[in-house]
Amino acid sequence: xxxxxxxxxxxxxxxxxxxxxxxxxxxxxxxxxxxxxxxxxxxxxxxxxxxxxxxxxxxxxxxxxxxxxxxxxxxxxxxxxxxxxxxxxxxxxxxxxxxxxxxxxxxxxxxxxxxxxxxxxxxxxxxxxxxxxxxxxxxxxxxxxxxxxxxxxxxxxxxxxxxxxxxxxxxxxxxxxxxxxxxxxxxxxxxxxxxxxxxxxxxxxxxxxxxxxxxxxxxxxxxxxxxxxxxxxxxxxxxxxxxxxxxxxxxxxxxxxxxxxxxxxxxxxxxxxxxxxxxxxxxxxxxxxxxxxxxxxxxxxxxxxxxxxxxxxxxxxxxxxxxxxxxxxxxxxxxxxxxxxxxxxxxxxxxxxxxxxxxxx
Amino acid sequence: xxxxxxxxxxxxxxxxxxxxxxxxxxxxxxxxxxxxxxxxxxxxxxxxxxxxxxxxxxxxxxxxxxxxxxxxxxxxxxxxxxxxxxxxxxxxxxxxxxxxxxxxxxxxxxxxxxxxxxxxxxxxxxxxxxxxxxxxxxxxxxxxxxxxxxxxxxxxxxxxxxxxxxxxxxxxxxxxxxxxxxxxxxxxxxxxxxxxxxxxxxxxxxxxxxxxxxxxxxxxxxxxxxxxxxxxxxxxxxxxxxxxxxxxxxxxxxxxxxxxxxxxxxxxxxxxxxxxxxxxxxxxxxxxxxxxxxxxxxxxxxxxxxxxxxxxxxxxxxxxxxxxxxxxxxxxxxxxxxxxxxxxxxxxxxxxxxxxxxxxx
Numbered sequence: 001x002x003x004x005x006x007x008x009x010x011x012x013x014x015x016x017x018x019x020x021x022x023x024x025x026x027x028x029x030x031x032x033x034x035x036x037x038x039x040x041x042x043x044x045x046x047x048x049x050x051x052x053x054x055x056x057x058x059x060x061x062x063x064x065x066x067x068x069x070x071x072x073x074x075x076x077x078x079x080x081x082x083x084x085x086x087x088x089x090x091x092x093x094x095x096x097x098x099x100x101x102x103x104x105x106x107x108x109x110x111x112x113x114x115x116x117x118x119x120x121x122x123x124x125x126x127x128x129x130x131x132x133x134x135x136x137x138x139x140x141x142x143x144x145x146x147x148x149x150x151x152x153x154x155x156x157x158x159x160x161x162x163x164x165x166x167x168x169x170x171x172x173x174x175x176x177x178x179x180x181x182x183x184x185x186x187x188x189x190x191x192x193x194x195x196x197x198x199x200x201x202x203x204x205x206x207x208x209x210x211x212x213x214x215x216x217x218x219x220x221x222x223x224x225x226x227x228x229x230x231x232x233x234x235x236x237x238x239x240x241x242x243x244x245x246x247x248x249x250x251x252x253x254x255x256x257x258x259x260x261x262x263x264x265x266x267x268x269x270x271x272x273x274x275x276x277x278x279x280x281x282x283x284x285x286x287x288x289x290x291x292x293x294x295x296x297x298x299x300x301x302x303x304x305x306x307x308x309x310x311x312x313x314x315x316x317x318x319x320x321x322x323x324x325x326x327x328x329x330x331x332x333x334x335x336x337x338x339x340x341x342x343x344x345x346x347x348x349x350x351x352x353x354x355x356x357x358x359x360x361x
Numbered sequence: 362x363x364x365x366x367x368x369x370x371x372x373x374x375x376x377x378x379x380x381x382x383x384x385x386x387x388x389x390x391x392x393x394x395x396x397x398x399x400x401x402x403x404x405x406x407x408x409x410x411x412x413x414x415x416x417x418x419x420x421x422x423x424x425x426x427x428x429x430x431x432x433x434x435x436x437x438x439x440x441x442x443x444x445x446x447x448x449x450x451x452x453x454x455x456x457x458x459x460x461x462x463x464x465x466x467x468x469x470x471x472x473x474x475x476x477x478x479x480x481x482x483x484x485x486x487x488x489x490x491x492x493x494x495x496x497x498x499x500x501x502x503x504x505x506x507x508x509x510x511x512x513x514x515x516x517x518x519x520x521x522x523x524x525x526x527x528x529x530x531x532x533x534x535x536x537x538x539x540x541x542x543x544x545x546x547x548x549x550x551x552x553x554x555x556x557x558x559x560x561x562x563x564x565x566x567x568x569x570x571x572x573x574x575x576x577x578x579x580x581x582x583x584x585x586x587x588x589x590x591x592x593x594x595x596x597x598x599x600x601x602x603x604x605x606x607x608x609x610x611x612x613x614x615x616x617x618x619x620x621x622x623x624x625x626x627x628x629x630x631x632x633x634x635x636x637x638x639x640x641x642x643x644x645x646x647x648x649x650x651x652x653x654x655x656x657x658x659x660x661x662x663x664x665x666x667x668x669x670x671x672x673x674x675x676x677x678x679x680x681x682x683x684x685x686x687x688x689x690x691x692x693x694x695x696x697x698x699x700x701x702x703x704x705x706x707x708x709x710x711x712x713x714x715x716x717x718x719x720x721x722x
Contacts, residue, residue: 081703088561090554093699096652100700139576140504140553143529152524163513163537168504168529171557176524192501193451196532200449215500291457338454339461342442 006134009127010079017072028058029071031126032263039262041310047265048257050125067119071126073109074098074119082135088172090137091117125263130174132224137171141219143192144169145199146210151177159210164199169212173225181233183210187276187350188226189240190216190250194334194345201346207354210235218254220261223268226254230270237270238359240350243278244295244331245302248321251275256311274359276350280324281358283332286349291339292330299331317360367495370488371440378433389419390432392487393624400623402671408626409618411486428480432487434470435459435480443496449533451498452478486624491535493585493628498532502580504553505530506560507571512538520571525560530573534586542594544571548637548711549587550601551577551611555695555706562707568715571596579615581622584629587615591631598631599720601711604639605656605692606663609682612636617672635720637711641685642719644693647710652700653691660692678721 013029020027031054032038038053057064057071077097082089089097095113102109110116120131127134145166149158152170156179159167170176187209189195195213198204204211210229214222229235239254241247255273257265283289295303306312307322325331337345353359374390381388392415393399399414418425418432438458443450450458456474463470471477481492488495506527510519513531517540520528531537548570550556556574559565565572571590575583590596600615602608616634618626644650656664667673668683686692698706714720 087703088557089699089703090557090696092554092696093703096697096699137554137557140557152526155522155524157523161516162518163516164531165513165529168526170525193453193498196449196451196498196501335451335453335457338450338457342448342450342454
């Protein structure tokens with residue numbers, strides 16, 4: 001998408017409001033509802049999406065007036081300060097720019113970052129632009145290494161020559177250009193420690209792949225990067241997470257989307273992604289039973305919630321996993337594989353799983 | 362330090378114990394105490410250090426036996442699995458390797474990672490080797506960009522050609538080699554969002570410097586990297602943190618060390634580091650008063666604690682800052698500078714402060 005399109009879409013939003021004012025009408029903004037009642041699982045695309053319910057935010061309505069003002073003000077900041085200048089700003093910075101006192105009052109346009117964050121998400125559904133396309137960033141997190149050369153802001157970066165550290169993934173990955181990819185697949189892991197282990201063992205060289213990590217939950221930047229690698233370069237994406245409900249939730253979000261970001265599913269979800277491990281079968285097969293950590297109450301509750309997700313409900317393989325974890329009443333971390341030897345993960349576990357195509361879908 | 366030295370120091374530790382056993386003595390390990398009573402501020406080196414008190418861990422003592430065993434076992438893992446193989450392992454992985462059941466009992470050598478972490482710190486004071494020299498890593502965090510070329514595991518990495526992302530700093534930075542440094546100084550900031558702002562504004566190109574960020578508290582890897590840039594390349598290091606007790610604590614740790622890692626001060630502290638901002642004077646000078654956020658109880662308590670630190674107690678400039686923050690009863694984030702314009706920080710604030718040498722020591 002070129003800069004002109006972004007500007008145009010934001011301008012259209014403003015023009016619509018101006019026209020209503022000129023026609024003497026109470027200006028209003030119509031937008032899809034983003035609450036739970038309007039979030040649906042779309043079986044065709046296999047992602048969480050917004051339903052068809054719409055809400056209205058009108059200016060001459062005491063309950064709406066402030067949000068209306070916030071929406072217009074932040075749209076204006078995005079157009080004027082970000083799109084037109086080509087600059088990017090963090091969510092926190094946008095909050096500060098918007099946080100000014102309305103002249104003649106002691107009321108601030110926004111008092112808390114939660115308010116501006118919500119409005120930016122609203123603007124995503126109103127304009128169809130993603131937050132990233134509006135040049136708004138969040139905390140950067142994660143690293144990449146492997147057989148991929150990319151262009152980032154004019155610099156050509158060969159990710160196979162970045163030592164132990166790797167490429168530090170920026171918060172916005174929409175603008176990266178993939179120049180050359182030799183890898184056969186992408187292995188995405190939740191733990192940076194495992195990334196360092198695999199990198200030291202030259203796993204990506206020996207297995208011709210790309211390694212990507214975040215730390216814990218997957219950021220939008222990483223999700224978009226993985227999605228682009230899947231869609232534009234047709235690379236299989238394998239997910240490696242802990243054998244616990246939190247790891248499985250990471251997988252679920254990457255594949256199907258999340259409630260909070262259902263409106264952005266199209267740009268973030270990866271229906272083809274597959275779980276490599278750690279599965280409950282791995283716990284048995286790779287002799288990890290002694291490494292089981294007892295599920296606590298939160299784990300049990302989360303496990304139940306996830307097992308009831310619409311996309312897992314009729315999935316026999318996944319239901320089998322949920323049942324096994326419940327019966328074992330235990331979880332296992334990826335690092336537990338180290339009990340079998342430091343490089344067991346890179347020399348045995350991963351190559352075997354990939355060779356035998358032991359994935360969960 | 363070459364591999365042989367690391368092996369030798371660990372071996373010496375083992376030989377000492379073996380000799381005691383052979384002489385029919387109750388084997389014991391003597392090591393400096395690491396509790397608060399033995400942590401002193403060394404005015405000469407201006408760092409926190411361990412005092413001269415020593416403790417003994419002996420095998421035939423019910424209260425010591427398990428810790429004695431843990432110490433010997435983990436020293437053995439480090440020597441056999443890490444130093445001799447040249448591999449590195451995360452603290453979590455070392456815990457798993459050590460977590461085996463003592464044959465003939467149902468007692469594990471370690472049950473919780475806290476135990477193995479403590480032992481690794483003990484081994485640091487016993488052998489004089491740092492955790493990193495023992496090849497034990499922690500979570501990797503942070504990025505670097507700017508006029509520096511380094512060698513990481515054989516790869517030559519020019520950090521001036523890494524786009525928006527930058528170089529992802531590995532968890533162990535002792536082994537990096539600085540090949541070519543053209544920069545005049547290093548700017549270290551606690552916030553990755555500011556790093557992205559400055560990088561987009563080409564701050565490091567225009568001002569010939571290196572940018573380094575973590576996210577929140579500074580990891581050992583980043584501290585060691587900054588220390589090496591200061592000592593080996595004689596670069597000034599400027600610290601940019603929030604104007605609050607937590608930001609100032611980050612500065613304090615980087616410069617003087619911390620209680621938990623007092624034994625490692627020599628390899629981590631940077632006595633020459635200077636605070637660039639945000640100072641309470643900046644809040645006035647750069648019109649940020651409206652952006653003050655009221656101190657909460659935790660802030661106030663922390664502020665009082667820091668103001669009583671031995672190294673700040675007699676520092677008039679710092680005491681003036683503490684007083685100003687207390688009187689204003691407010692704190693200001695770096696991002697608040699965005700209210701003056703998105704690039705105000707890179708075009709005005711930072712260049713002015715650096716040109717006028719407005720630092721706090």
